[in-house]
Amino acid sequence: MFKGKILTAGLALVLAAALGGCGNGSNSSDGASNSPAAKGNSASGSGDTSPVTYKYFSFGAPKKQILGSETTIGKELQTQTGVDWNIEYLVGDGDTKAGVMIASGDYPDIIDSSGQMAKLMDAGAFIPLDDLIEKYGPNIKRVYGPYFDKFRQKDGKLYFFPYGANIGYVSEPNFQTGFYIQRSILKEFNYPKITTLDEYFDLLKQYKDKHPQVNGQDTIGFATFAGEQGSFFTLQNPAMHLAGYPNDGSTMVDMKTHEAKLVAGSEYQKRWMQKLNEANAQGLVDPESFTMNRDQYLAKLTSGRVLGYFSYSWQVGDATNNLKKAGDDDKRYVALPIVFDKGIKDQYIDPPGFVNNYGVGITVKAKDPARIIKYFDNLLKEENQILVQWGIKDQSYAVDANGRFTYANDEQRQMHEDPEKSQKFGFDYFNYSWPRYGNNSVLEDGNAYGPGNQPEVASFGYTEGDKKLLAAYGVKTFSELFSNPDERPWSPAWSIALEQGSPEQMFITKADDLQRKYLPAMILDSPANFDKNWDDYMNQFNKLDKKTYEDFITKKVQDRVAGKW
Numbered sequence: 001m002f003k004g005k006i007l008t009a010g011l012a013l014v015l016a017a018a019l020g021g022c023g024n025g026s027n028s029s030d031g032a033s034n035s036p037a038a039k040g041n042s043a044s045g046s047g048d049t050s051p052v053t054y055k056y057f058s059f060g061a062p063k064k065q066i067l068g069s070e071t072t073i074g075k076e077l078q079t080q081t082g083v084d085w086n087i088e089y090l091v092g093d094g095d096t097k098a099g100v101m102i103a104s105g106d107y108p109d110i111i112d113s114s115g116q117m118a119k120l121m122d123a124g125a126f127i128p129l130d131d132l133i134e135k136y137g138p139n140i141k142r143v144y145g146p147y148f149d150k151f152r153q154k155d156g157k158l159y160f161f162p163y164g165a166n167i168g169y170v171s172e173p174n175f176q177t178g179f180y181i182q183r184s185i186l187k188e189f190n191y192p193k194i195t196t197l198d199e200y201f202d203l204l205k206q207y208k209d210k211h212p213q214v215n216g217q218d219t220i221g222f223a224t225f226a227g228e229q230g231s232f233f234t235l236q237n238p239a240m241h242l243a244g245y246p247n248d249g250s251t252m253v254d255m256k257t258h259e260a261k262l263v264a265g266s267e268y269q270k271r272w273m274q275k276l277n278e279a280n281a282q283g284l285v286d287p288e289s290f291t292m293n294r295d296q297y298l299a300k301l302t303s304g305r306v307l308g309y310f311s312y313s314w315q316v317g318d319a320t321n322n323l324k325k326a327g328d329d330d331k332r333y334v335a336l337p338i339v340f341d342k343g344i345k346d347q348y349i350d351p352p353g354f355v356n357n358y359g360v361g362i363t364v365k366a367k368d369p370a371r372i373i374k375y376f377d378n379l380l381k382e383e384n385q386i387l388v389q390w391g392i393k394d395q396s397y398a399v400d401a402n403g404r405f406t407y408a409n410d411e412q413r414q415m416h417e418d419p420e421k422s423q424k425f426g427f428d429y430f431n432y433s434w435p436r437y438g439n440n441s442v443l444e445d446g447n448a449y450g451p452g453n454q455p456e457v458a459s460f461g462y463t464e465g466d467k468k469l470l471a472a473y474g475v476k477t478f479s480e481l482f483s484n485p486d487e488r489p490w491s492p493a494w495s496i497a498l499e500q501g502s503p504e505q506m507f508i509t510k511a512d513d514l515q516r517k518y519l520p521a522m523i524l525d526s527p528a529n530f531d532k533n534w535d536d537y538m539n540q541f542n543k544l545d546k547k548t549y550e551d552f553i554t555k556k557v558q559d560r561v562a563g564k565w
Contacts, residue, residue, distance in 0.1 A: 071426030166438030221284030249494025329465020
């Protein structure tokens with residue numbers, strides 16, 4: 001999902017990756033079958049299959065409300081189980097919605113918690129799942145069993161399923177997260193190799209000076225998405241990446257001592273803010289970066305006016321797909337592993353890890369928890385995990401002579417990449433915020449769990465512009481532009497849960513509030529005032545108990561290194 005603030009700071013991450021123990025489940029993947037009907041362990045497939053509709057609510061990225069059976073995937077799962085879902089997504093502020101739910105006690109049957117898990121857990125919104133899993137969950141145990149001790153709560157019980165437990169590991173060939181740049185810029189300057197922040201902004205300025213307008217509108221040099229609730233981390237996180245650290249949320253963890261130090265208030269954050277302040281004075285920074293909502297941000301990226309931006313790939317998927325669909329490769333973007341100084345090893349690609357502080361749980365108001373857990377268990381059969389990721393053979397994917405999953409034609413690719421087609425088929429609704437394999441999993445037959453990690457799919461989808469760009473930089477895939485991640489057994493630190501009302505939770509809330517107040521103003525003010533503005537910010541920041549927070553995260557990181565989650 002991400003990306004990453006500590007849970008109670010309101011961030012949901014998109015990516016749950018782990019080097020997991022491979023389970024020898026009794027189910028086998030039958031990629032050659034036209035029907036994904038479940039046929040593995042029978043415990044979850046037996047019993048009541050009469051029609052029923054339950055309520056699913058997600059605090060995640062907004063989508064339109066829908067009945068699961070209105071999608072191809074949802075209809076197939078309903079055929080198997082009799083269960084349908086009224087799927088609803090958050091509209092408005094997540095904290096407010098969670099507060100209303102808790103105060104009224106009016107919960108749906110299941111909740112995809114995203115950044116609201118701590119509040120919901122404290123309110124007793126979820127039921128313990130251990131007995132249900134033991135009775136009805138052979139596939140749940142196969143997939144999540146090696147990770148149970150990583151997401152048990154203090155009372156020793158399981159209350160939710162994190163978004164993914166890896167079975168095996170395969171990396172993403174088309175990784176793209178970081179500092180994006182419009183391809184027209186690279187093309188115009190003969191595909192220069194740029195690695196530092198100064199080089200990046202210098203190139204944006206040169207191009208903007210030559211092309212002050214795009215289709216009659218002013219060119220935007222650099223934008224970021226820091227105006228909407230839960231998006232401010234997009235402005236906070238670049239400092240750690242520029243310094244050569246992966247996304248560990250609010251902290252940077254020393255590889256040797258495993259000490260956690262705050263990004264906020266660090267020299268790295270100061271350097272990043274000062275660069276944005278300088279770039280703003282040059283007319284490069286879009287001031288609406290701090291006020292626009294997600295739709296406005298994506299619309300700007302799709303317009304071709306924006307030359308560069310920082311984002312995680314999951315934040316900009318709609319814009320990325322729409323630009324590719326438009327067919328103008330020069331107006332598309334490529335992410336680059338930008339760092340402060342030459343010689344710093346970039347760490348944009350997340351190391352294998354396990355996200356244990358949010359997921360989907362069954363609420364105390366659920367009408368039939370046993371039937372829901374059976375649905376979850378059925379969903380975790382490998383043929384259904386293929387269904388929610390790949391779809392149905394010969395409709396949304398193909399199998400070649402070697403048994404490798406791929407796309408036979410552009411129509412199949414579009415079913416995954418075109419937002420409207422993806423929603424209609426159900427990929428947008430069923431392939432993430434449910435009990436599932438981890439993103440980097442490997443199927444029993446050796447295929448990648450997700451199309452995005454399948455080399456055959458990566459190469460199939462390349463346009464002529466993609467091929468030209470990759471050839472210019474001497475690589476075969478976009479992930480080769482980035483360094484391989486260093487192993488971090490605690491990863492990700494942003495998944496360390498903070499108890500509501502604890503000193504650590506109160507600190508990070510106050511620290512985030514201060515940053516939201518000071519950082520945008522600091523960027524937009526005159527460079528002559530930068531040092532004063534930074535000092536004012538630090539005077540307020542140093543009044544907070546940052547040592548307690550750093551000590552807490554350090555202890556949790558060191559516990560994880562020792563195998564104690």
